[in-house]
Amino acid sequence: MSGEQRAGRPEFRVWAVDGLPEVREGDDLAKLIAAAEPDLADGDVVLVTSKVVSKAEGRIMAAADREAAIDAETVRVVARRGTLRIVENRQGLVMAAAGVDASNTPAGTVLLLPEDPDASAHAIREGLRAALGVEVGVVVTDTFGRPWRNGLTDVGIGAAGVRVLDDLRGGTDAFGNPLSATVVALADELAAAGDLVKGKAAGRPVAVVRGLPHLVGDQDDASGARALVRSARDDMFRLGTSEAVREAVAQRRTVRAFTDEPVDAGAVRRAVAAAVTAPAPHHTTPWRFVLLESEESRVRLLDAMKDAWIADLRRDGKSEESIAKRVRRGDVLRDAPYLVVPCLVMEGSHHYGDARRDGAEREMFVVAMGAGVQNFLVALAGERLGSAWVSSTMFCRDVVREVLDLPESWDPMGAVAVGHPAGEPRARAERDAETFLTVR
Missing domain, CATH: 3.40.109.10 (NADH Oxidase)
Known part of the structure; x- marks a missing residue:
């Protein structure tokens, strides 16, 4: 989509970043992204797949048995069917297999999710500011299944400088009806948009959204993407x-x-x-x-x-x-x-x-x-x-x-x-x- 606003019509543009090398432990992701996409501008949102964040942070584990790695990352089993487990992991996320991934990693190893995805997003944002002098938002993304829905989508598991939720409660719709339960998961919507151009197997782990600068700013509060995780008290479907x-x-x-x-x-x-x-x-x-x-x-x-x-x-x-x-x-x-x-x-x-x-x-x-x-x-x-x-x-x-x-x-x-x-x-x-x- 065009990033220009035509006749007041809201629009944004999203594209995948080409030219990123294979990420290895110790790599500076912000520098790699800056080199591949030097024209980043203030107000852009950078979407980074958690897999490359994990590789850069050394979250690679030798594991002949993936199930043992899942056990180590699991805080609580939510539901089980056969070998499939939906669990709460150490990051507080409820997802399949605790986010342990055996794809796109050498045989005999698995990738664990970043230890603190919000901190990872913050580090990438600061690195891009230092390298390019730009104020961008960063969302670290991962793939989730969802209750009641078939198929997978990307969601935000870490964020910095991005408004992750838009609380519309207390407002009204176009007909004047009160909005009493509407809270929009902005970080998840951005992550899903980026996934459309990154693809699951295209080797493009980073995407950029331009045209939504109102979502970006000094919003590095302590919650980050943690604000997207429903509390146990409010979760009506906490267990299988x-x-x-x-x-x-x-x-x-x-x-x-x-x-x-x-x-x-x-x-x-x-x-x-x-x-x-x-x-x-x-x-x-x-x-x-x-x-x-x-x-x-x-x-x-x-x-x-x-x-x-x-x-x-x-x-x-x-x-x-x-x-x-x-x-x-x-x-x-x-x-x-x-x-x-x-x-x-x-x-x-x-x-x-x-x-x-x-x-x-x-x-x-x-x-x-x-x-x-x-x-x-x-x-x-x-x-x-x-x-x-x-x-x-x-x-x-x-x-x-x-x-x-x-x-x-x-x-x-x-x-x-x-x-x-x-x-x-x-x-x-x-x-x-x-x-x-x-x-x-």
């Missing part, structure tokens, strides 16, 4: 399917302190939907979940349970001090903004007429109930909700049934406090799965 299940199981904790933030009733219902997929005997559905969404219902239940519990403790001969201490342990239910009472029903169970077999039949249903409650707790963790399963309703089932107006056949199986955790959960003690195994 199987990894998400394992992560939710691992992250489930008993939470005993909650914030005042209201609980999304829809999230609880989604957790119930997960709960009732648990296995159960005889094709039955032995789970019922009573949702206490109003403060009035929670207080009424907990006050009645407290009275029953105190009466039991006094019959057991406990001191008033001991009773008060035990009652305080139940405050987690009172402090939670949402309560759920899981109940067991024995509909569809078999009756054999002898205590041994009938006892085993009930145990099967209790196990199914436990599976349902575990599904429920894990699903709540997946919704970023904390929970605490407390057994107290099992000790005063008649009281619970009366206060909540439940059928006689429903057996309350504890209560689950639900809410947003007031702090980070304590680390769980390490458990070696091998100590829980017996192999025959």
